[in-house]
Amino acid sequence: MVISMKSKIIENKKIKENNLLQAAFNLFTKEDITNVSVNDIVKNAGVAKGTFYLYFKDKYQIRDILIQKEAHRLFEEAHKQLEKNDIRNFEDSVIFLINQVLIRLENNPLILKFVERNLSWGVFHTQLNTAIDNDSFNLIKEFNEIATANGYEFENSEVILYLIVELTGSTCYNSILHSQPLPIEEYKPILFDSIRAILSQGKKKS
Amino acid sequence: MVISMKSKIIENKKIKENNLLQAAFNLFTKEDITNVSVNDIVKNAGVAKGTFYLYFKDKYQIRDILIQKEAHRLFEEAHKQLEKNDIRNFEDSVIFLINQVLIRLENNPLILKFVERNLSWGVFHTQLNTAIDNDSFNLIKEFNEIATANGYEFENSEVILYLIVELTGSTCYNSILHSQPLPIEEYKPILFDSIRAILSQGKKKS
Amino acid sequence: MVISMKSKIIENKKIKENNLLQAAFNLFTKEDITNVSVNDIVKNAGVAKGTFYLYFKDKYQIRDILIQKEAHRLFEEAHKQLEKNDIRNFEDSVIFLINQVLIRLENNPLILKFVERNLSWGVFHTQLNTAIDNDSFNLIKEFNEIATANGYEFENSEVILYLIVELTGSTCYNSILHSQPLPIEEYKPILFDSIRAILSQGKKKS
Amino acid sequence: MVISMKSKIIENKKIKENNLLQAAFNLFTKEDITNVSVNDIVKNAGVAKGTFYLYFKDKYQIRDILIQKEAHRLFEEAHKQLEKNDIRNFEDSVIFLINQVLIRLENNPLILKFVERNLSWGVFHTQLNTAIDNDSFNLIKEFNEIATANGYEFENSEVILYLIVELTGSTCYNSILHSQPLPIEEYKPILFDSIRAILSQGKKKS
DNA sequence: GATGAATGAGACTTCATTCAT
DNA sequence: TATGAATGAAGTCTCATTCAT
Numbered sequence: 001m002v003i004s005m006k007s008k009i010i011e012n013k014k015i016k017e018n019n020l021l022q023a024a025f026n027l028f029t030k031e032d033i034t035n036v037s038v039n040d041i042v043k044n045a046g047v048a049k050g051t052f053y054l055y056f057k058d059k060y061q062i063r064d065i066l067i068q069k070e071a072h073r074l075f076e077e078a079h080k081q082l083e084k085n086d087i088r089n090f091e092d093s094v095i096f097l098i099n100q101v102l103i104r105l106e107n108n109p110l111i112l113k114f115v116e117r118n119l120s121w122g123v124f125h126t127q128l129n130t131a132i133d134n135d136s137f138n139l140i141k142e143f144n145e146i147a148t149a150n151g152y153e154f155e156n157s158e159v160i161l162y163l164i165v166e167l168t169g170s171t172c173y174n175s176i177l178h179s180q181p182l183p184i185e186e187y188k189p190i191l192f193d194s195i196r197a198i199l200s201q202g203k204k205k206s
Numbered sequence: 207m208v209i210s211m212k213s214k215i216i217e218n219k220k221i222k223e224n225n226l227l228q229a230a231f232n233l234f235t236k237e238d239i240t241n242v243s244v245n246d247i248v249k250n251a252g253v254a255k256g257t258f259y260l261y262f263k264d265k266y267q268i269r270d271i272l273i274q275k276e277a278h279r280l281f282e283e284a285h286k287q288l289e290k291n292d293i294r295n296f297e298d299s300v301i302f303l304i305n306q307v308l309i310r311l312e313n314n315p316l317i318l319k320f321v322e323r324n325l326s327w328g329v330f331h332t333q334l335n336t337a338i339d340n341d342s343f344n345l346i347k348e349f350n351e352i353a354t355a356n357g358y359e360f361e362n363s364e365v366i367l368y369l370i371v372e373l374t375g376s377t378c379y380n381s382i383l384h385s386q387p388l389p390i391e392e393y394k395p396i397l398f399d400s401i402r403a404i405l406s407q408g409k410k411k412s
Numbered sequence: 413m414v415i416s417m418k419s420k421i422i423e424n425k426k427i428k429e430n431n432l433l434q435a436a437f438n439l440f441t442k443e444d445i446t447n448v449s450v451n452d453i454v455k456n457a458g459v460a461k462g463t464f465y466l467y468f469k470d471k472y473q474i475r476d477i478l479i480q481k482e483a484h485r486l487f488e489e490a491h492k493q494l495e496k497n498d499i500r501n502f503e504d505s506v507i508f509l510i511n512q513v514l515i516r517l518e519n520n521p522l523i524l525k526f527v528e529r530n531l532s533w534g535v536f537h538t539q540l541n542t543a544i545d546n547d548s549f550n551l552i553k554e555f556n557e558i559a560t561a562n563g564y565e566f567e568n569s570e571v572i573l574y575l576i577v578e579l580t581g582s583t584c585y586n587s588i589l590h591s592q593p594l595p596i597e598e599y600k601p602i603l604f605d606s607i608r609a610i611l612s613q614g615k616k617k618s
Numbered sequence: 619m620v621i622s623m624k625s626k627i628i629e630n631k632k633i634k635e636n637n638l639l640q641a642a643f644n645l646f647t648k649e650d651i652t653n654v655s656v657n658d659i660v661k662n663a664g665v666a667k668g669t670f671y672l673y674f675k676d677k678y679q680i681r682d683i684l685i686q687k688e689a690h691r692l693f694e695e696a697h698k699q700l701e702k703n704d705i706r707n708f709e710d711s712v713i714f715l716i717n718q719v720l721i722r723l724e725n726n727p728l729i730l731k732f733v734e735r736n737l738s739w740g741v742f743h744t745q746l747n748t749a750i751d752n753d754s755f756n757l758i759k760e761f762n763e764i765a766t767a768n769g770y771e772f773e774n775s776e777v778i779l780y781l782i783v784e785l786t787g788s789t790c791y792n793s794i795l796h797s798q799p800l801p802i803e804e805y806k807p808i809l810f811d812s813i814r815a816i817l818s819q820g821k822k823k824s
Numbered sequence: 825g826a827t828g829a830a831t832g833a834g835a836c837t838t839c840a841t842t843c844a845t
Numbered sequence: 846t847a848t849g850a851a852t853g854a855a856g857t858c859t860c861a862t863t864c865a866t
Contacts, residue, residue, distance in 0.1 A: 009825080016826090034240055037860060048827040053862070159387045159396055163377055170376040171369055181365050190365055197403040215845070215850075222851085243835060254852045259837070421866070425829075446652055449856060460831045465858065571799045571808055575789055582788040583781055593777045602777055609815040631846085655839060666848040671841075 017055050019045040021069075024062045029110040033063055070111055074101050075139065090150035091199050094143070095192050098168055106176055106184060113177065152202040160202070164195055223261050225251040230268045235316035239269055276317055280307050281345065296356035297402050300349070304374055304401065305394070312382055312390055319383060358408040366408070370401055429467050431457040436474045441522040445475055482527055486513050487551065502562035503608050506555070510580055510607065511600070518588055518596055525589065564614040572614070576607055635673050637663040642680045647728040651681055688729055692719050693757065708768035709817050712761070713810050716786055724794055724802060731795065770820040778820070782813055 023044035027036045038059055042049050056062045078100035087093050105112040144157050154160050168191065174180045175187045182190075229250035233242045244265055248255050262268045284306035293299050311318040350363050360366050374397065380386045381393045388396075435456035439448045450471055454461050468474045490512035499505050517524040556569050566572050580603065586592045587599045594602075641662035645654045656677055660667050674680045696718035705711050723730040762775050772778050786809065792798045793805045800808070 013825085038862085039860070042828095049829090049861095050827055050863080051825085054825070058861075156388070156396060159393070160400075162387050163373065163396070163400060166376045167369065167373040170372045181368050182362075187365070190362060190369070193407055194366075194369060194404045197407050198400045201399055201403050219850075244837090245835075255836095255854095256838080256852060257850080260850070264836085421829075428830085450858085451856075461833090461857095462831060462859080463829080466829070470857080568800070568808065571805070572812075574799050575785065575808070575812060578788045579781065579785040582784040593780045594774070599777070602774060602781070605819055606778075606781060606816045609819050610812045613811055613815050634847090656841085657839070660849095667840095667850090668842080668848055669846085672846075676840080 016045075016047055016051060019047060020052060020055060021062065021066060024059065025066050025114065028063060028066065029114045033059065067115055070115055074104055074111070077104065079139075088146070088150075090146050090152050091196050093146050094164070094199060095195060098164070098195065099188070099192075102168070102172055102176075102184070102188070105172070109177060112173065147202060151204050152199070153204050154202040157202075160198065164198060167191070167194070222251075222253055222257060225253060226258060226261055227268065227272060230265065231272055231320070234269060234272065235320045239265065272320070276320065280310055280317075283310065285345075294352070294356075296352050296358050297405050299352050300370070300405060301398050301401060304370070305398075308374070308378055308382075308390070308394070311378070315383055318379060353408060357410050358405070359410050360408040363408075366404065370404060373397070373400070373404075428457075428459055428463060431459060432464060432467055433474065433478060436471065437478055437526070440475060440478065441526045445471065479527055482523055486516055486523075489516065491551075500558070500562075502558050502564050503611050505558050506576070506611060507604050507607060510576070511604075514580070514584060514588075514596070514600070517584070521589055524585060559614065563616050564611070565616050566614040569614075572610065576610060579603070579606070579610075634663075634665055634669060637665060638670060638673060639680065639684060642677065643684050643732065646681060646684065647732045651677065685733055688733055692722055692729070695722065697757075706764070706768075708764050708770050709814050711764050712782070712817060713813060716782070716813065717806070717810075720786070720790060720794075720802070720806070723790070727795060730791065765820060769822050770817070771822050772820040775820075778816065782816060785809070785813070785816075 020041060024036070024041050027040055027044060036059065038052055039049065041059065041062070042052050056065075078097050081100050082093060082097055085096065087096050140158055140161060143161055144154075147154060147157065171187070171191065172184065175182060175184045181187070226247060230242070230247050233246055233250060242265065244258050245255065247265065247268070248258050251258075262271075284303050287306045288299060288303055291302065293302050346364055346367060349367055350360075353360060353363065377393070377397065378390065381388060381390045387393070432453060436448070436453045439452055439456060448471065450464050451461065453471065453474070454464050457464075468477075490509050493512045494505060494509055497508065499508050552570055552573060555573055556566075559566060559569065583599070583603065584596065587594060587596045593599070638659060642654070642659050645658055645662060654677065656670055657667065659677065659680070660670050674683075696715050699718045700711060700715055703714065705714050758776050758779060761779055762772075765772060765775065789805070789809065790802065793800060793802045799805070
């Protein structure tokens with residue numbers, strides 16, 4: 001297949017951009033963002049300093065893009081597993097999904113360290129929205145569907161979901177990286193019980 | 207009362223140190239710490255640049271001291287209120303305590319912005335320990351006492367407490383400052399219900 | 413002649429570097445290096461502060477480069493004169509060479525003050541080695557050749573040469589600059605006699 | 619014996635001054651003077667910062683005093699040995715004296731490192747003058763006396779002496795500390811031969 | 825589009841010196 | 846005398862950003 005001049009250039013641009021993103025990711029996982037200079041990034045990406053500014057406003061923009069990407073991938077993969085395993089019980093589904101994400105983070109603390117405590121409302125919300133746009137999967141919609149199908153009803157399901165994500169994110173960060181207050185394997189049962197307790201609020205009395 | 211010459215100097219030192227702490231606090235609540243220079247701090251404190259380094263290693267040390275102080279004050283004041291109000295029911299006590307802290311944060315978002323998400327395990331744990339040392343109040347011990355008195359029993363009460371603090375901290379930050387996912391007044395009922403759900407796990411079947 | 417764009421940049425860089433070297437030289441001859449700041453250098457060179465660090469690690473590196481250059485030039489010029497004057501007697505050659513260097517230093521005490529007492533083994537040795545590399549002239553080799561041709565023989569000619577250079581350097585510095593212990597013109601005969609006495613040790617008895 | 623208040627104070631002052639001198643000496647042998655702050659000195663001396671300025675103008679004055687002292691001690695001790703050994707031959711006397719100084723420096727490289735290349739005309743000259751004042755010993759006078767007694771005659775004996783001291787000082791520094799151009803034991807014979815050659819210029823033809 | 829040399833503001837830190845106590 | 850807290854000028858160095866090529 002012949003590749004036209006134009007597409008070659010576009011391809012080249014994409015490579016440059018990816019190099020920059022990859023280089024930034026590598027550095028951000030090793031060092032705090034304040035200790036990573038644009039210089040470091042371009043040197044690791046193998047491009048000139050000026051090139052950086054052709055693609056990104058500053059290093060903070062590059063960080064946000066990376067968080068966005070990682071968060072999306074994390075949820076998408078977890079979601080794929082959920083579909084594969086045909087779990088239908090509501091509480092089990094939620095726990096399964098969370099557990100899938102946690103397993104990925106345990107196996108790749110770099111991502112965890114990078115996303116750090118940034119898996120906050122901002123990113124979560126954006127993630128949900130992009131998910132809707134991309135039509136790849138819509139967490140909230142699905143959450144509601146499975147909930148309803150299992151006889152659960154929430155006044156504000158989005159908030160409940162957010163609350164669970166935040167609880168998980170903020171506590172598991174220290175648990176995975178520093179085993180505080182407990183190692184992740186010991187902490188999980190307590191966390192999952194608490195999540196089930198929160199979810200059970202929505203159980204309809206029938 | 208006669209103040210000796212020496213105590214005059216000591217007094218003066220204390221004033222300088224407080225000026226620096228106060229100035230740093232004011233700036234940190236307005237700006238991210240990376241945008242606050244030692245220069246800014248000393249200018250606001252009305253002391254010379256070199257004086258800063260007589261009292262603190264760098265701006266990060268001053269930040270840590272401030273967080274420590276604020277966290278302590280927050281809990282202590284909330285606790286005082288709890289004692290005043292003679293609330294004995296277990297779940298009510300916990301919720302009351304949390305609500306007291308939240309009310310203070312709502313009224314002073316600056317502190318919230320400053321403490322930010324730093325009210326994490328590290329600070330929480332230190333807080334508990336210092337509390338024990340100071341003998342001023344021991345949160346965990348009290349938590350356990352009230353729990354037991356009300357027929358609750360937790361395998362790992364420290365973790366449960368931590369979990370609740372993290373859940374509250376990470377979600378209320380955005381709620382108070384950005385009304386996301388909901389304004390704090392609308393969010394509180396949902397949060398409190400969830401906390402009660404978590405606590406109810408420890409309820410002994412009698 | 414067409415100068416490509418790239419060479420224009422390279423040319424420009426060379427100019428900047430030279431400006432910095434020249435500015436540093438001027439300042440170092442006026443003031444002790446501890447009293448010369450990078451700020452002073454860049455101001456005199458007409459470049460920005462950051463530019464300095466594009467070319468040199470610190471002011472000490474710039475000093476070393478300058479000493480190296482000056483020492484080289486001094487010896488090279490003296491050597492040229494030696495060749496021009498076709499002096500063949502061994503002792504006369506050495507004295508002539510030294511005298512040439514001294515004359516240059518007398519006429520330019522700034523260089524002397526700058527090089528100061530740094531014309532030591534380190535620089536001398538480096539100079540000899542670079543000379544070998546550059547193939548411009550090899551002092552030791554020549555020293556030996558003329559010596560042998562004139563019936564002199566030294567067990568360790570390099571050390572003898574070093575000894576003479578050090579003797580000259582350390583005494584003439586004060587003589588030229590402070591006329592101590594004697595003004596240079598009065599000191600020279602004594603120095604030269606001493607050097608001849610040292611050299612005469614190598615005279616073969618025939 | 620009763621010590622009066624006044625002498626106690628004077629004694630105390632002397633202790634403070636000595637502490638400062640000793641502390642400075644220790645630091646100057648470890649670090650370049652530019653890297654030794656007044657703060658370091660007073661901390662090591664166990665006195666307050668302000669006290670330093672009651673005794674010395676700045677750290678450079680303290681350095682000069684120390685060099686003065688060390689140089690004096692060095693020559694005095696060497697001189698004592700000379701008298702003990704009853705060496706009468708002129709050249710032998712000079713070599714003996716120099717060798718005594720070198721032996722002391724070999725055994726105490728700290729002093730060497732400290733005096734470094736400061737054993738220059740300035741200090742040497744001052745040393746000769748102070749020696750005359752103190753009447754402890756007069757190097758030049760003695761040099762002349764022994765020379766004359768042995769049938770040597772110098773037009774400018776002070777300069778010859780200076781020349782020898784400089785030659786020795788500037789070359790032996792690197793020889794002792796860095797074994798360059800040769801280790802001191804290998805270098806000494808060459809140096810001593812050269813000194814004898816210089817001295818032999820003064821030998822009267824009889 | 826890509827480059828990378830140049831910029832210069834500004835961050836952090838040290839330190840000699842003063843002076844009230 | 847002795848102290849040591851306070852000063853603030855001055856130093857080194859970094860880095861995001863621009864712009865001529």
